[in-house]
Amino acid sequence: MRLFRRQAISVALAFSTALGLTPVFAVMLELQPDNPANAPSAAPYASIAVNNELQDVVTLLKQGERKEAKLQLARFLARHPQDPRATEVAGLIFMEEKNWKMAIVSFRRVLSVNPAQTSARSKLGVSLLMDGQRQEGAAELQRVVSINKADGMARRYLGWLAETQGDTKAALGHYTEAIGDPRFGAGMMSEFHVLTAKLFNQTQQYDKTIKLLAPLIGKADSSRTGRGGELVLASAYLEQGDKAAAARLIRSLEKTLPSVNPDLRLAQAALFKLEKDYPKARERLQAIIKENPAYSRLASLQLSEVYVLEGNRKQAIGVLESLVSKAEKKDLSPLLARLTALQFDRGSPADAIKTLKEHSVQNPSVKYLLAEAQARNHQYAVALRTVNELLAESPQFAGAHYLAAMLYIHENKPSEAEAGFLQAVKLIPAFVDAWVELGDLYISANALPKAESTLQKALEANPDNPTLLFKLASILDQSGKTAQANSAYRRIVEKMPNHAPALQKLALNLSTDSSTLSEAQKLAERAYALAQNEPSIQDTYGWVLVQSGDLKKGTPLLEAAVKAAQHHREHLSSHDESDDHSHESNNLAEGNAYYHLGVAYMKGGKYAEGAAYLNRALHSGVDSGTRTQIASLLK
CATH class of the missing domain: 1.25.40.10 (Tetratricopeptide repeat domain)
Known part of the structure; x- marks a missing residue:
C-alpha cells in the first residue's frame, strides 16, 4: 500500500x-x-x-x-x-x-x-x-x-x-x-x-x-x-x-x-x-x-x-x-x-x-507508527483497527485521520477517505500530504473541478508551497488549462530554480508551440542536468531535441526513456497496484514515451519501427489530441 x-x-x-x-x-x-x-x-x-x-x-x-x-x-x-x-x-x-x-x-x-x-x-x-x-x-x-x-x-x-x-x-x-x-x-x-x-x-x-x-x-x-x-x-x-x-x-x-x-x-x-x-x-x-x-x-x-x-x-x-x-x-x-x-x-x-x-503504550505518535507499519506489512484490517483505536483516544491527531483515510482508500470507501483527509487538513492546514491526497481522491473520481478548488484552498493556507503548486499545475494540465498550468510551473521555478519536475513539465508544454521551442529546450536542458536518470526528464529532453531537429542527440534519450517505462510496467505487474491511483497516469506517461520515440524514428526514416511504437502508444494510453496526431502519421 x-x-x-x-x-x-x-x-x-x-x-x-x-x-x-x-x-x-x-x-x-x-x-x-x-x-x-x-x-x-x-x-x-x-x-x-x-x-x-x-x-x-x-x-x-x-x-x-x-x-x-x-x-x-x-x-x-x-x-x-x-x-x-x-x-x-x-x-x-x-x-x-x-x-x-x-x-x-x-x-x-x-x-x-x-x-x-x-x-x-x-x-x-x-x-x-x-x-x-x-x-x-x-x-x-x-x-x-x-x-x-x-x-x-x-x-x-x-x-x-x-x-x-x-x-x-x-x-x-x-x-x-x-x-x-x-x-x-x-x-x-x-x-x-x-x-x-x-x-x-x-x-x-x-x-x-x-x-x-x-x-x-x-x-x-x-x-x-x-x-x-x-x-x-x-x-x-x-x-x-x-x-x-x-x-x-x-x-x-x-x-x-x-x-x-x-x-x-x-x-x-x-x-x-x-x-x-x-x-x-x-x-x-x-x-x-x-x-x-x-x-x-x-x-x-x-x-x-x-x-x-x-x-x-x-x-x-x-x-x-x-x-x-x-x-x-x-x-x-x-x-x-x-x-x-x-x-x-x-x-x-x-x-x-x-x-x-x-x-x-500511552504514546499516540508511536501507536500511529505501529498502524503505519502494519499497513506497510499488508495487515490492512489490523492497521485500520489500530488507527481507529488511536482516534478514539486522540481525536485531534491529524496524522491518524490521514492514515485512516489512506486505509479507507484501500478498502474502496471514498466517502470515509474524504472525511479523513478533510479532518486532517482542518486540524492542521499545513498538512501538505493530506491536501495532495484529497486532490488525488477527487482526480480518481474524475472530479477535476473539485480537485482544482481543493488545491486552491490548500495554497490559501500554504502560499507558494511548491508541492501544492505542482499538484495544482498537474490538475490544470489534465483539465486542458495549459496557460494556467504553465503559470504555476513558472512560480515554482522562480522560487526553486532547481525544481526538476516543474522544469520538465513546463518544457514539455512549451514544446508544443514553435515560438516557445527555444525556451523549452533551455528548460529541458536544465532539468536533464539536475536528473539525468529520470525517465520523464529523458523523454522530455529527447522530445524537445527531436522537435528542434536534433535527432542524433534526442533519439537515444527517447530510447532510454522507453526502456525505463517498460521496466516500470513490468515492476508494477509484480506488485499490488489496485489501491494506487497513479496507475492511470503511469500508463499515460508510457504511452507518450512510445509516441515520442515513434515520431523520432519516422523522422529518421525508420518508418516500420516508428509505426510499431505509435501503435503501442495507442494501446498504452494517450490523450485524444495525441491520438489524432498518431492517426494522421499512420495514414
Missing part, C-alpha cells in the same frame, strides 16, 4: 518534528517556558529611559559588569530613593540574577507610578513568565504590543512562547513585527531576522530565508548575529542543494569560529554529505558526538543518514537503536519512525512492528 508520497519518512515523524524537517542545524535547547534556563536573555532588549548617571549602570549591565553596576545603582538610590527609573534598573538587575519575584516587585512599583511605561511592563511580563506565571506574563506582554507593535522584548518572548507551544505561525508574526523596531536599524541584520529565517527553514520556506538574509550578510548588528545569520542561510542553501553558495558561507564561518565549534562542524558535515564525501561527513559528526554531548542526538541522526547514503543500513540501524534506548518519551516518535523505516527497507517488517509494540 502506498503510504508515502515524497521522501518524508512518515506522517508521525512530520508532526513530531514540525512538518517533517530534519534540518541541518537545530536549536539545541528544548524550548520550555517552565525552565528559565532555556529562555533568551533579556539584556539585548533592556532599554530604559534614564539620565546619564543611570545610563552608566545600564551600560555596565550590558557589558556583564553586574557587581559594579549594582554599586553605582546603590549610590544613586541613596540620593534618589523614589526614582522609578532607578527602580526599573534594579528590576533589570534582579532579572539578570534570575530573582524573578524581586524583579516582579520592582516593575510593579514602577507601573504603580506610571502605568503607561511599556518598557517596565514588558520586563514585568518576562519576569512573570520566568516565575511560572505563564498566563499573567503573556497577558502583560500582549498589552505591551497592543501599544507598541515593535517592542523588541515583548515580541522576543511572545515569539519564544509561541515556539514552545508549536505555533510557528504566531512566532513568525511576532518576529517579523519586531524587525520593524527602529532600535535595530534599517538595513541591518538583527536577531529577529535570524529567528525568522530559522522558522522559514523549519517550514521548508528556504527561498524566504535566502531573500531575507542574503542581502544582509556583512551588515549584522553584532558578530554573534552575523554568525547566526550565516549558519541559518547556509542551512537554506544546503537544503536547496546549492553547494557553492553554502560553501562560501561555511568558508567565512571557518575564519571566525573555532574549528571545534559544533555548529560549524554540523555545517561542514552537511556540505560534505551534499558533495558525497561521506568519510569526511562521518569524521565531523563522530567528533561532535564524542566532544559535544548537547549536540550528540542531532549529530547521531545526521550520522545515520550518512550511513544510509553509503548503503550501510545495518550501521545506521545500530546508531538509531542506541538513540532509542536513551531517548525520552517526547523524542521517541521521530527516532522510531527512522528506525522502523530502515528496518522495512532491510526487509524486516516483523522487527519494525515488534519495536513499535514495545513503545506504543
Whole structure:
C-alpha cells in the first residue's frame, strides 16, 4: 500500500518534528517556558529611559559588569530613593540574577507610578513568565504590543512562547513585527531576522530565508548575529542543494569560529554529505558526538543518514537503536519512525512492528507508527483497527485521520477517505500530504473541478508551497488549462530554480508551440542536468531535441526513456497496484514515451519501427489530441 508520497519518512515523524524537517542545524535547547534556563536573555532588549548617571549602570549591565553596576545603582538610590527609573534598573538587575519575584516587585512599583511605561511592563511580563506565571506574563506582554507593535522584548518572548507551544505561525508574526523596531536599524541584520529565517527553514520556506538574509550578510548588528545569520542561510542553501553558495558561507564561518565549534562542524558535515564525501561527513559528526554531548542526538541522526547514503543500513540501524534506548518519551516518535523505516527497507517488517509494540503504550505518535507499519506489512484490517483505536483516544491527531483515510482508500470507501483527509487538513492546514491526497481522491473520481478548488484552498493556507503548486499545475494540465498550468510551473521555478519536475513539465508544454521551442529546450536542458536518470526528464529532453531537429542527440534519450517505462510496467505487474491511483497516469506517461520515440524514428526514416511504437502508444494510453496526431502519421 502506498503510504508515502515524497521522501518524508512518515506522517508521525512530520508532526513530531514540525512538518517533517530534519534540518541541518537545530536549536539545541528544548524550548520550555517552565525552565528559565532555556529562555533568551533579556539584556539585548533592556532599554530604559534614564539620565546619564543611570545610563552608566545600564551600560555596565550590558557589558556583564553586574557587581559594579549594582554599586553605582546603590549610590544613586541613596540620593534618589523614589526614582522609578532607578527602580526599573534594579528590576533589570534582579532579572539578570534570575530573582524573578524581586524583579516582579520592582516593575510593579514602577507601573504603580506610571502605568503607561511599556518598557517596565514588558520586563514585568518576562519576569512573570520566568516565575511560572505563564498566563499573567503573556497577558502583560500582549498589552505591551497592543501599544507598541515593535517592542523588541515583548515580541522576543511572545515569539519564544509561541515556539514552545508549536505555533510557528504566531512566532513568525511576532518576529517579523519586531524587525520593524527602529532600535535595530534599517538595513541591518538583527536577531529577529535570524529567528525568522530559522522558522522559514523549519517550514521548508528556504527561498524566504535566502531573500531575507542574503542581502544582509556583512551588515549584522553584532558578530554573534552575523554568525547566526550565516549558519541559518547556509542551512537554506544546503537544503536547496546549492553547494557553492553554502560553501562560501561555511568558508567565512571557518575564519571566525573555532574549528571545534559544533555548529560549524554540523555545517561542514552537511556540505560534505551534499558533495558525497561521506568519510569526511562521518569524521565531523563522530567528533561532535564524542566532544559535544548537547549536540550528540542531532549529530547521531545526521550520522545515520550518512550511513544510509553509503548503503550501510545495518550501521545506521545500530546508531538509531542506541538513540532509542536513551531517548525520552517526547523524542521517541521521530527516532522510531527512522528506525522502523530502515528496518522495512532491510526487509524486516516483523522487527519494525515488534519495536513499535514495545513503545506504543500511552504514546499516540508511536501507536500511529505501529498502524503505519502494519499497513506497510499488508495487515490492512489490523492497521485500520489500530488507527481507529488511536482516534478514539486522540481525536485531534491529524496524522491518524490521514492514515485512516489512506486505509479507507484501500478498502474502496471514498466517502470515509474524504472525511479523513478533510479532518486532517482542518486540524492542521499545513498538512501538505493530506491536501495532495484529497486532490488525488477527487482526480480518481474524475472530479477535476473539485480537485482544482481543493488545491486552491490548500495554497490559501500554504502560499507558494511548491508541492501544492505542482499538484495544482498537474490538475490544470489534465483539465486542458495549459496557460494556467504553465503559470504555476513558472512560480515554482522562480522560487526553486532547481525544481526538476516543474522544469520538465513546463518544457514539455512549451514544446508544443514553435515560438516557445527555444525556451523549452533551455528548460529541458536544465532539468536533464539536475536528473539525468529520470525517465520523464529523458523523454522530455529527447522530445524537445527531436522537435528542434536534433535527432542524433534526442533519439537515444527517447530510447532510454522507453526502456525505463517498460521496466516500470513490468515492476508494477509484480506488485499490488489496485489501491494506487497513479496507475492511470503511469500508463499515460508510457504511452507518450512510445509516441515520442515513434515520431523520432519516422523522422529518421525508420518508418516500420516508428509505426510499431505509435501503435503501442495507442494501446498504452494517450490523450485524444495525441491520438489524432498518431492517426494522421499512420495514414
